[in-house]
Amino acid sequence: MNRSLKWLAVLTTIGMLFVLLGGALVTKTDSGMGCGKSWPLCNGEFVPTDITPELVIELAHRLVSGSVGIMVLILSIGTWKAIGHIRETKFLSVLSFFFLVLQALIGAAAVVWGQSDFVLALHFGISLISFAAVLLLTMLIFEVDKKFQAEKLVIDKRMKFHIIGLSVYSYMVVYSGALVRHMNASLVCKDWPLCTNGGSFLPANIYEWVQMGHRAAAGFIFIWIAYVTYIAVKHYKHERVLYWGWIIAMVLVSLQVIAGALIIFTRLNLYIALGHAFFISVLFGVFSYFILLVSRSKKNAARVQNPKPVELSQATVK
Numbered sequence: 001m002n003r004s005l006k007w008l009a010v011l012t013t014i015g016m017l018f019v020l021l022g023g024a025l026v027t028k029t030d031s032g033m034g035c036g037k038s039w040p041l042c043n044g045e046f047v048p049t050d051i052t053p054e055l056v057i058e059l060a061h062r063l064v065s066g067s068v069g070i071m072v073l074i075l076s077i078g079t080w081k082a083i084g085h086i087r088e089t090k091f092l093s094v095l096s097f098f099f100l101v102l103q104a105l106i107g108a109a110a111v112v113w114g115q116s117d118f119v120l121a122l123h124f125g126i127s128l129i130s131f132a133a134v135l136l137l138t139m140l141i142f143e144v145d146k147k148f149q150a151e152k153l154v155i156d157k158r159m160k161f162h163i164i165g166l167s168v169y170s171y172m173v174v175y176s177g178a179l180v181r182h183m184n185a186s187l188v189c190k191d192w193p194l195c196t197n198g199g200s201f202l203p204a205n206i207y208e209w210v211q212m213g214h215r216a217a218a219g220f221i222f223i224w225i226a227y228v229t230y231i232a233v234k235h236y237k238h239e240r241v242l243y244w245g246w247i248i249a250m251v252l253v254s255l256q257v258i259a260g261a262l263i264i265f266t267r268l269n270l271y272i273a274l275g276h277a278f279f280i281s282v283l284f285g286v287f288s289y290f291i292l293l294v295s296r297s298k299k300n301a302a303r304v305q306n307p308k309p310v311e312l313s314q315a316t317v318k
Contacts, residue, residue: 005075005078012071013138017281020277020281022065026058027182028186039112040062072130075096079093092140099133100130131285158231166287173214173218173280183210189264219257222254225250225253242293249286252286
């Protein structure tokens, strides 16, 4: 594989992480209007004169997103040409660039016209899809399947159910977490894991409901991943990609829960909050790779049941 393409893929994947974390930073520091109601210029100026911390954060996020967008476009074209024969390449190439442009347009619309918190919460999730697509392109370029012998992997119905279910559910958890940030509900509950601000067992207002809804969703995904990891460790030791993949997922979701609790105890420490966003981003990337394996499983099963004539002839000779 072309060495320069591999470098571009790695740098673009890292760049997409910076886009995700930059968006989270903008939200957590309330810098969304740092450039006023002006886009792509900042306060109507090409070179801003009235510099504020919010302006620096917002403008830096725009510059990073634009630069990474160009990298994603170049990567999409490069992979299309280099590994376009691989079934998923063209789809992922289009997906990565389309969703990155979409998140930029939603961000621009929020600046110029404003958006509800429920719409703005989609911003992080849309960027996450683009990141996952870029990550999968990078894994295809580095032929990770061959290193893990995943090209022969056949996934049974039980594991398919958990992979698809958790992938969809994790996206819902991401949305609920983004909604917490956009509604400024991160510290509405001063304790953890319950919310007993008024002494009542049930949340008292919409902000507490959103916060506790996210906590409940995060708690359930932790239990679900722990259960599937147990299944993988017990029954899938011979399938390295599933065995280690679920162990990694368990580590990431544990760090995610710990970071979520520390956000409350540290009263929204910025670094911990960004770590919270980082862990869920990587976890979604792991699930995206699992989805790729599920999409190939049926084809792999057919290949195992009906080997090519060449393989049969070789077996006969042996």
